[in-house]
Amino acid sequence: MKIGLGGKRALVLGASKGLGFGIAKGLADEGATVAIASRGLEAASAVAKTIGAKAFACDTGKLDQIEALHAAVTKELGGVDVLVLNSGGPPPGGAQGVSSEQWRKSFEAMFVGLVRLADLVLPAMIERKWGRIISVISSGVIEPIPNLAISNAIRPALVGWGKSLASEVARHGITVNAVAPGRIATDRLLQLDKANAEKQGKSVAEIEAAAKARIPAGRYGTVEDYAAVAVFLASEAASYVTGSILRADGGQIASH
Template sequence: MDLMLSGKSVFVAASSKGLGKAVALQYAREGARVTIASRSLEQLAQAREEIRALTGAEVGIFQMDVSKDEDIRNAIRTAAAGSDGLDVLVTNAGGPQGGFFSDMADKDWTGGFELSLLSTIRMIREALPFLKASGGGRIVNLTSTSIKQPIDGLILSNVFRAGVNALTKSLASELAGDGILINTVAPGRIGTDRIAELDMKRAANQGRTVDDIQAEAIKQIPLGRTGTPEEFARHVVFYGSFANTYVTGQSLLVDGGMVKGL
């Protein structure tokens, strides 16, 4: 299938590693002009070299802290200026800190809001003039399966990722007239550093081994395994492509069947 991404300008946030990097790599494979952004210039440079080695594509990099409005503004405007506009925005951010309701003070709620929800609002707001000018762009918001089924010990993610999903649904109607399609793609248990970190924390808190935690988690997945970043990225890139012409306001769970809710 031709995803009609050749020559398109794509901005992927939080993409120096993990799911964001996998998404950027897949876009580069489709011939898009990709800009990646994260807080670490060193990790960005390494990711750029990896993508270049695998695809031959030149990738733009920009240092950006998604919790800072000025960083977002500068990154997206610079990316658009260097690529004659912007066709696709993929919003992403590292997950907020884990913990339960009783663990969280006001500063934790404020930090989680800025990281997980306000950053998405800001990125979309900054990208919209360019997406509209392109004649109809695509937005994909990366979230979590917590948008459908809360995850124990991740109260901040549960609340603010659900907010991103509500934003997606609301904007689908507002942006349709401009030819902009917006969707949410939510990873389940995908093999990333974030999952490994959460497994280690749960093991420590429960006095169990990491192997036990991982085996227990996999039992909840009908496909019987952890997903790969590459598998996840393929779904993001379709939703954020121009082969997708009639899907907007939707949330796709890439979770191997883990979430049981209808």
């Protein structure tokens, strides 16, 4: 299979750990020149060193930081061929009683900033007639996840935007896709399991066991399980895949 990522330049957001870092490492392993960003520069710099990447500070909820990131990465790498849109997950909770301030804050970090960055990199991708935009989303866009209403509500906006964009830029050799994680073992998942344990008066081990029982593969996914799908979408081999949601969920999502 032709991966063809040697010489490509990738920017991965939310990548000092978890899914973002896994994707950054997967792309670097395939020969891409990688830049990673997260709010904390110290953590990003420490992990960037381990994969030969450049690290930048950027909060996806702050448009001035998104614009500064674009300028800095363009200067450092010369451009971006593969853009991975990722941010931190919102706080857990139900659909009722979320403050307007929280809705706005989450929407800015999980949608507005990401789309702005894509708009900044797209003109050069169009000129080069090659590009990959990959969004980290959630199984909640297909089946809403209990106690994660903000995620269930906001992520579908990124999917709708991506699907619209895919049809606009396909003729320029640019693909736009999303990867839906089921339950991938990261700090975020542990945090959610802890929150559910507290809410339900159970132990974290009980919550984990019940969750794994609902996953046909019988286990949580690894970051590598998830990253492999994103690396495929970034590859030359995936040039005819666009406007799609691929799932890395061990069969968890019950619908087609």
